[in-house]
Amino acid sequence: MRTGSSFLTRTELVYFAILAAVIFVVFPASMDIFRLNLFGKYLTYAFVAVGLVLCWGYGGILSLGQGVFFGLGGYCMAMFLKLEASTPEATAIQSTPGIPDFMDWNQLTALPTWWEPFHSFPFTLIAVIAVPVFFAFVIGLAMFKRRVGGVYFAIITQAIAAILTILIIGQQGYTGGVNGITDLRTLLGWDIRTDSAKYILYFVNGGLLMLCLLAAQFVRRSKLGRILVAMRDQEDRVRFSGYDVANFKIFVFCLGAAMAAVGGAMFTLQVGFMSPSFVGIVPSIEMVIFCAVGGRLSILGAVYGTLLVNWAKTTFSEMFPELWLFAMGALFIGVVLAFPNGLAGLYNSYVAPYVKRLISARGAGRRMAPAE
Amino acid sequence: MNAATATVASNTDYLLAVEDLTVSFDGFKAVDGLSFYVDENEIRVIIGPNGAGKTTVLDLICGRTKATQGSIKFKGAELTQMREHQIVHAGVGRKFQTPSIYEDLTVFENLEICFPRGRTVFGSLAFKRDGEVVSRVEEIAETIFLSNQLHERAAFLSHGQKQWLEIGMLLIQNPELLMLDEPVAGMSVSERKKTAELLHRIIQDRSVLVIEHDMKFVEDIAHKVTVLHQGRILSEGSMDKVQADPKVIEVYLGH
Amino acid sequence: MFDGYTLSELGSILAMQGFAGLILFSVFVLMALGLAIIFGQMGVINMAHGEFMILGAYVTYLCSHIFQNYLPGLFSIYFFVAMALAFCASGALGMLCEWALIRHLYKRPLDTLLATWGLSLILQQAYRTIFGAREVGVSLPDWMMGSVPLTDLIEIPINGLFVMALTLIITAAVGAMMYRSGWGKQVRAVMQNRVMAGAVGINTERTDRLTFGIGCGVAGIAGAAFTMIGSTGPTAGQLYIVDTFLVVVFGGAASLLGTIASAFSISQAQSAMEFFLSGSMAKVLTLLTVVGILMLRPQGLFTLKVRK
Numbered sequence: 001m002r003t004g005s006s007f008l009t010r011t012e013l014v015y016f017a018i019l020a021a022v023i024f025v026v027f028p029a030s031m032d033i034f035r036l037n038l039f040g041k042y043l044t045y046a047f048v049a050v051g052l053v054l055c056w057g058y059g060g061i062l063s064l065g066q067g068v069f070f071g072l073g074g075y076c077m078a079m080f081l082k083l084e085a086s087t088p089e090a091t092a093i094q095s096t097p098g099i100p101d102f103m104d105w106n107q108l109t110a111l112p113t114w115w116e117p118f119h120s121f122p123f124t125l126i127a128v129i130a131v132p133v134f135f136a137f138v139i140g141l142a143m144f145k146r147r148v149g150g151v152y153f154a155i156i157t158q159a160i161a162a163i164l165t166i167l168i169i170g171q172q173g174y175t176g177g178v179n180g181i182t183d184l185r186t187l188l189g190w191d192i193r194t195d196s197a198k199y200i201l202y203f204v205n206g207g208l209l210m211l212c213l214l215a216a217q218f219v220r221r222s223k224l225g226r227i228l229v230a231m232r233d234q235e236d237r238v239r240f241s242g243y244d245v246a247n248f249k250i251f252v253f254c255l256g257a258a259m260a261a262v263g264g265a266m267f268t269l270q271v272g273f274m275s276p277s278f279v280g281i282v283p284s285i286e287m288v289i290f291c292a293v294g295g296r297l298s299i300l301g302a303v304y305g306t307l308l309v310n311w312a313k314t315t316f317s318e319m320f321p322e323l324w325l326f327a328m329g330a331l332f333i334g335v336v337l338a339f340p341n342g343l344a345g346l347y348n349s350y351v352a353p354y355v356k357r358l359i360s361a362r363g364a365g366r367r368m369a370p371a372e
Numbered sequence: 373m374n375a376a377t378a379t380v381a382s383n384t385d386y387l388l389a390v391e392d393l394t395v396s397f398d399g400f401k402a403v404d405g406l407s408f409y410v411d412e413n414e415i416r417v418i419i420g421p422n423g424a425g426k427t428t429v430l431d432l433i434c435g436r437t438k439a440t441q442g443s444i445k446f447k448g449a450e451l452t453q454m455r456e457h458q459i460v461h462a463g464v465g466r467k468f469q470t471p472s473i474y475e476d477l478t479v480f481e482n483l484e485i486c487f488p489r490g491r492t493v494f495g496s497l498a499f500k501r502d503g504e505v506v507s508r509v510e511e512i513a514e515t516i517f518l519s520n521q522l523h524e525r526a527a528f529l530s531h532g533q534k535q536w537l538e539i540g541m542l543l544i545q546n547p548e549l550l551m552l553d554e555p556v557a558g559m560s561v562s563e564r565k566k567t568a569e570l571l572h573r574i575i576q577d578r579s580v581l582v583i584e585h586d587m588k589f590v591e592d593i594a595h596k597v598t599v600l601h602q603g604r605i606l607s608e609g610s611m612d613k614v615q616a617d618p619k620v621i622e623v624y625l626g627h
Numbered sequence: 628m629f630d631g632y633t634l635s636e637l638g639s640i641l642a643m644q645g646f647a648g649l650i651l652f653s654v655f656v657l658m659a660l661g662l663a664i665i666f667g668q669m670g671v672i673n674m675a676h677g678e679f680m681i682l683g684a685y686v687t688y689l690c691s692h693i694f695q696n697y698l699p700g701l702f703s704i705y706f707f708v709a710m711a712l713a714f715c716a717s718g719a720l721g722m723l724c725e726w727a728l729i730r731h732l733y734k735r736p737l738d739t740l741l742a743t744w745g746l747s748l749i750l751q752q753a754y755r756t757i758f759g760a761r762e763v764g765v766s767l768p769d770w771m772m773g774s775v776p777l778t779d780l781i782e783i784p785i786n787g788l789f790v791m792a793l794t795l796i797i798t799a800a801v802g803a804m805m806y807r808s809g810w811g812k813q814v815r816a817v818m819q820n821r822v823m824a825g826a827v828g829i830n831t832e833r834t835d836r837l838t839f840g841i842g843c844g845v846a847g848i849a850g851a852a853f854t855m856i857g858s859t860g861p862t863a864g865q866l867y868i869v870d871t872f873l874v875v876v877f878g879g880a881a882s883l884l885g886t887i888a889s890a891f892s893i894s895q896a897q898s899a900m901e902f903f904l905s906g907s908m909a910k911v912l913t914l915l916t917v918v919g920i921l922m923l924r925p926q927g928l929f930t931l932k933v934r935k
Contacts, residue, residue, distance in 0.1 A: 062737045142922035151672050151736050152925060155872045156918055162869045163914045170907030223490055223499040226481050230474040237472045239456035240434060240465075241486045242545065243496075251493045281869065285744055292741065325752035332745025336738045337731055 007221050015300055016213070023206040033195045040202040040270045042310040043209055045070075047263025049291040049302035050209075050216050051256030056288070057296035058225060059252045060232030061149065065157030066260050066287050068164050069132040071279030073261025075168075075175075076131055078274040079115060080124035081184035081192075101183070106173030115174075121188060128265045129258050136257035140250035147246070149235070158281055165280035180275025184268070192269055205266045209303070212259050216299045219255065228252060260287075289328075292335045295344025305343055386445075387412045387579050388433070388549055393442035395432060402428045404603035406442070410549070415580045417590045420600035421624050426583045427469065429600070430551050433581075434466040435459045446549065457491070465547030469554050471534035475527035479518050479537060482526050483509045486541040508544060515573065516540035517566065532563035536570065543574055550574070551581045556589060568592065599624060639781045640902070648898030650787045650856060653794040655890035657849030658871045659878075660801050663886045665842035666875055668805070668814050669835065671729055672740040675747035676871065677864020679721060679843040682750070683713030683850025684859040685758060691765040691854075703768040706851070713847040721843025725836045733835075747865065754861040762860035771855065786855045793852050801845060802883055814838050873917050879926060893917060 008016065027039055048066045055061045088098040096109045103111070117123045139160065143153055168175045176182065184192070191197060219225055227248055231238045238245050268274045277283065286309075294305020309331070317324040339345060388410040395403045403425045410416050418426050431437040433444055435456040444451040451459055474482050487508060490499030513519045516536040521529060526537060535555065542550060555571065556564045568589060575593070584590050590597065590611065597614045599606040601624070607617040614620055658680060665673050673679075690709035694702045724746060732739040771789055774782040805811040816824040817834045825831045853859070874893055878885030893913060900909035 056737075062740070064740075143925075146922065146925050148922070148925040151740065152876060152921075154737060154740060155672075155869075155876060156921060159869050159873055159914055159918055163911055163918070166907050166914075167911050170905060170911065219497070222497050223485070224493065224496040226477060226485060227496055229476050230485055233474055233476055234472055236436070237468075237474070238485075240436075240460055241541065242457050242460035242488060242491050244455070244457045244492075247493050248496075281865075285741075288741065322752070322756060325748050325755075329745040329747070329749035329752070332748065333728065333742045336735075336742040336745070337728070340735075340738065 007218065012217070016210075016217075019213075019300055019303060020210060023209070024203065028199070028202070033198055036202055037198050037270060038314065039307070039311075040198070040205050041267060042307050043205055043303070044263040044267040044270065045287060045290055045310065046209055046303040046306040047212055047266070048256075048260040048287045049294060049306045050212055050299050051259035052288060052291040053294075053296060053299050053302045054216055054219060054228070054252050055256040056291065057298075058220065058228040058232065059249060060228075060235075061249055061253060062154045062288070063157045063253065063256065064154045064281070064284050064288065065161040066256065067279045067281075067284035068157075068161050069136060069257040069260035070264035070267070070283075070287070071164070071168075071274070071276070072132040072135060073128045073264030074268040074274040074278065075181065075264075076118070076124055076127045076261075077265040077268040078181040078184060079118040080121060081187060081268065082181050083111075083115065083119055084187070085183060085185045100176070100181070102176045102179070102181075103173055108173050112174055129261055132257045132261035132264075133254045136254045137250060140246075140253040144246035144249040144253075149249075158284070161279065161281050161284045165276045168276040168279065176275075178276060180273055180277070182273040182275075184272050187269065193272060198270065201266070201270050205270060208262055208266065212262065213299055213303070215255075216259075219252075220299065224248065224251075286328075289332055289335070293331065293342050295342030295347075297341060298344030301342055301344030301347075308343070386410060387414075387447060388581075389443075389445040390429075390433070391443050391445075393429075393432060393439055393444060395428065395437060395440045401603050403432065406600075406603065406605060408598055408605065408608065410579050410581060412579055413577065415575055415582070415593055415595045416598060417582045417584055417594040417596075418598050418600060419584065419587075419590060419624065420606070423602075424600040425603040426600055427553055428603075430466060430553055430581070430583065433459075433551065434464055436466075460545065460547075461488075461491070463548040464551065465542035465545050465549070466551045467538050467542055467553060467555060469557065471531065471538050473526050473534055473537050473541065476525065478523050478525055479513065479529070480509055480522045482537055483512055483540055483544050486544045488545050512540045512544050515543065516570065532559050532567070535559065535563075535567070539570065539574070547578065549579045549581065553583045554585065555582065556584070556586055564589075642781050644898055644902050645895070646783060646787065647901075648895045649791060651898055652891050652894035653790050654849070654853060654856070654867075655871065655874050655894050656794050656798060656887055657852055658846065658867055659874045659886050659890055660798060660883075661842045661844075661846035661849065662871055662875045663878075663883060664801070664805070664845065665839060666872075667882070667886070668818055669838055669842075670736060670818070671733070671839070672736060672743065672872075673729075673839075673842075674740055674743040674868060675724070675750060675864075676843075676846055677866070677868040678747045678750035678754075679717045679846040679864075680850035680853065680867075681754060681859060681861070681864040682717050682720060683847030684854045684863070685754065685763075685850075686713040686716050686847070687851040687854045688758075688763050688765050688859060695766060703770060705768070706771075706855075710848055710851045713851040714844040715847075717847025717850070718840040718844030721846075722836050722840035724843075725839040729839060730832070730835060747868075751861045751865070758861070760861060762858040762863070764858040765854045767855065790852050790855050793848075797845065797848060798883075798887065804841070805883060810834075810837065810841075870914075873914065873921075877917050877921060 023043070028036060031039065048070055052063070052066060055063055082100045086098060086100045091097045091099070091101060091104070094101065094104040096104055099108065099111050118127070139157070143149075143156065148156070169178045172178070186192060192201065227238065227243060230241075231245055231248060235245055264274070264278070267278070290306040290309050291302045292305070293309050294303065295301035313324065313328070316327055335342060341348075386409040390409070391407045393403055393406040394401060406425075406429065418429065420426055428437060432439050433451060435451065435454060435458075439452045442452070446459075446462055446464060449462055451462070451464070454462065474485065477485070484501065484505060487505055489505075490496045510519070510522070513522055516539060518529075518533060518537060518540065521533065526534065529537060539552070539555065552571075556567050559567060571593065582593070594611055596609065597611050598608045599614055599617075599620050606623065607614050607620045658676070661679070662673070662676055665671050665676070687706070687709040690705050690712060694705035694708075698705075728742055728746065729739060732742060767786060771786045774784040775788070776782050805814070813824070813829050813834050816827075816829055817831050821831055824834075850859075870893070874890045875886055877893065878887070878889035896916065897909055897913040900912055904912070
């Protein structure tokens, strides 16, 4: 914190290593494949939460439409997988074989042209990132150049999430409608539904998340990270320090969108479908609460926050479905009122000093509490 | 330059040429047909009663407020067409009335952010804190009496120290035109003295535009004084001339 | 697509569509009024606004039951009692929320947004627990049923007319309160300079609480009116919240006239497009247009240029 020049301090390195150990060793060793797949799904939300730490925690830009980017990334991947699953042989019973089943149900007789490029895997990989980032760029350009920020930005991004959901549901012949794109089977001939594929995808997902975290750490540590903080506190002043504030906001918004998109694509691969229920207002604002619970200023906290909230959601809604929404509502209120810096804030004020004392008391202590 | 073009080109002879500048907020003209010129290395003080439009003039020059009509030429470039950061890049620095610094960052980081390098998105990603940056930051910190507070968070500085830090943030940009809005307001007597000393040192080799109410301070530094009243120039000239002007005494200085 | 219609039939279709637009307009205005008070005057983002409205709807639903079963003689006027009760219930809940939640967050608008979202989740689940997940409707008194035949082809439903009349009255009342009453002056004084308002003897805390309460109360009345034309479910409020925020922002947050004008243009655009397109596409296009215009003119339709 003091010098801000090195990329990872020693303490931070330890925290990163602990998270890597949790994701790559503790979870796989302690869970069956069903649970592990579930946690893999949670980790795809963590991509969004990490992006939100940069956008919201650092840049002060609260987007209530991150589900849009998560969804666009996920849909791009799902379109490729769906085309691969819709071979003429597999869809022989349809009135038009060779197109996705939902198109056939909606009386489409040919594949729409904008679906065609998704036959290509390289194109899909590019589109997964490029489509959401382009979208974010256009939104950011329009809004930030005109200095729309704060609550107005939040409301407009929320409206965009609502619009996209209505559009996807309304155009079911092209998008699969409310059910989404389902029944995905293979990726380049590799069956993604088997247990071994799920293991591999879990590790790929974890690896990508670590890469995202390192990228976020790089941004945080660079001068750009400090400009973001400066912008959040004194936006006007940053202009008079010679910076084009809008460009920085657009950049961090696009970066957040790219991270969300990777998460969305990995979600599609691990869960096997994509639907509008991950695009709209409700999932988008839930992703904000994952980030808030973890601590809006801590990229690692965002991962733990996401895991914790989702785990609690699954557990609670299995046991007391009535109570879950109450608990979720209380979580929103409680975090904002009592713990604005989330788990990371709690860790820093209560656990970290204790750990520090422990280390200095025992010389080079090696065990640290697995939190931040 | 021949005689025919002299009048047209005349405003490029000045570092800053403000001509016929007007801004109206819903019909209320806060600045009304204002023209004045600042020479290189000139120290110009703007005085006037509250609401005369002094701060608005600075806002207009630095791009914070858009002019309704008129022109502001800085070294021949039209500032009214430029955005805030471009005006900064052109060499205009502005200090605000209330200290406006980055409280969550350290003094070092505050100064470093204003260091004129890596000002684009990717430039700032690639920015490295090399020897040049460190030595320049330390040099400025020395000038603004904050060498011992370099790694403290700016939020913990006193009011006077915050004012100095903001001045330092301008100095590191090395602007050709420095605009200061009430630099000694709200300071203790000793801080005021130190600030006057600081200002005397930093106004070498550049033009300065200052808004100030402290007449002793004004007398001390001003080359030329402009008195504003209701968005127009009431009087302009040397301190003695202005002080003797009956109009100025009437509306501002008092009898 | 116009084949087979005579000119007069087309005209009446347009008129009916225009009337449907007017009813949508009334709903928008009623919802947006409360929000224009809370967001426009106080700058507070209340994501639970829809739930305050639904509370008013449930109060009306309860009233209709009680009057039907215990006071059948007075059933024809139950709605007016229900409206008053809806105002009180939503207003009281609003003041409670302001005290417990909102007042701690005046300096953190984005956090208010998250906290009130949490509040909306809690209220939704509370409604679901108390009233069940199914949508409920109220029975209308006889005089509100049926319709007025304007020509052979154009019929205007009475409940729609009633809601429109109600909208007019409430809008006028809110306008009078905001621009004519002492309360309105206090609210504006507090919003423009909290410290100064406190110094000249305005109880700023009370003003805040009252303003929030009145905004929520107006939402409650909107909910009561809403039951006249549709049924109510626990999540019905959330369906409208985005539209309503767009209406208020589009109109220029602090302007009552702007709110009404924007509610009018959005509702008319949407119902006019519904004639040509599917309902969802009409909504998508309307919202996209609004968002597009807001990107070009972020300050909304009606705002003053002010000195910073």
